Amino acid sequence: MxxxxxxxxxxxxxxxxxxxxxxxxxxxxxxxxxxxxxxxxxxxxxxxxxxxxxxxxxxxxxxxxxxxxxxxxxxxxxxxxxxxxxxxxxxxxxxxxxxxxxxxxxxxxxxxxxxxxxxxxxxxxxxxxxxxxxxxxxxxxAWNMTADLSAEADLSTEADLVRLADRGVTVRAAGPGDRAAVLDFVREHWNDNWVWEAERATGCHYASRDGEILGFAAWGARAAWFGPMGTAPAARGLGVGRVLLRRCLAEQRDAGQTSAQIGWVGPLGFYSRAVGARAERVFWxxxxxxx
The missing domain is CATH 3.40.630.30 (Gcn5-related N-acetyltransferase (GNAT))
Incomplete structure (x- = not known):
């Protein structure tokens, strides 16, 4: 050597x-x-x-x-x-x-x-x-989960978007003019690590009500991976996270992916219920x- x-x-x-x-x-x-x-x-x-x-x-x-x-x-x-x-x-x-x-x-x-x-x-x-x-x-x-992005995977959000609209919540993609506000939201509620990922992400979606951002989700900061994602306390129980997750995964599918990695997962049950994700990679x- x-x-x-x-x-x-x-x-x-x-x-x-x-x-x-x-x-x-x-x-x-x-x-x-x-x-x-x-x-x-x-x-x-x-x-x-x-x-x-x-x-x-x-x-x-x-x-x-x-x-x-x-x-x-x-x-x-x-x-x-x-x-x-x-x-x-x-x-x-x-x-x-x-x-x-x-x-x-x-x-x-x-x-x-x-x-x-x-x-x-x-x-x-x-x-x-x-x-x-x-x-x-x-x-x-720790573990990663894998989300199926095949044509058979149900990533629909139409019914949820109608339900959220009835409660004054809108969900949209974060365009160039929105990304800075989303990053400020991430910085306020989480940390600069998530800001760095959200800034580099290929796609980002957020939910808001009366001009206040309630939650966000991003994908592509790392190729083929989903995340980070988070909702503010004011949004808990609205089902915002499920919609944001599905919209991001649908974009990843449209980009040609057949699966997505959800890295370093905390809420195992949420991802399993929302999109049928499975724990697949385990790390010591x-x-x-x-x-």
């Missing part, structure tokens, strides 16, 4: 190829994951480290919310180079970088809003085994003390 160094812009294509070869469950999306992690929100402290032969890469970053938390965002070793200790060596150098940045803890866990996955997909068993051999402990579990979150 040749020496580990920081990646440079000229490495991007090669690293996308390494990720596509190594991440067999995400081969089609892997180059986009590498590109996305290389273009994080302004102010994020991050690094990408590669082996000299460009056959392995690790991305690491510092949390913006917890000053002492660092993240191992993505680790990929080309199949032809696996078994030679590259993954272990890259994680060790990434941990040293995190310590130098002030991290007291390292996590194999997503660093919102720009992350590959919530944690380690349980089907990437070698990655989970590596984390445990390196002394990381499993501390949480790991952490280790660096002190």
């Amino acid at each position: 040749r020496g580990i160094r920081e990646a440079v812009a000229a490495d991007a294509a090669a690293l996308g190829e390494v990720a596509a070869a190594a991440l067999v469950l995400d081969a089609a999306e892997a180059p986009r994951l590498v590109a996305g992690l290389s273009d994080p929100p302004a102010g994020r402290r991050w690094t990408a480290l590669v082996t000299g032969d460009l056959d392995a890469v690790v991305f690491a970053s510092m949390s913006a919310r917890e000053a002492s938390a660092g993240h191992i965002d993505l680790l990929a070793v080309h199949p032809s180079a696996q078994g030679g200790g590259r993954g272990r060596a890259l994680v060790a150098v990434a941990e040293e970088w995190l310590r130098a940045e002030g991290a007291a803890e390292a996590r194999f866990a997503g660093n919102p809003p720009c992350y590959a996955w919530p944690g380690i997909d349980v089907r990437y068993t070698p990655a989970a085994c590596l984390a445990e051999r390196l002394g990381y402990e499993r501390y949480d579990v 979150l790991y952490r280790r003390d660096l002190r």
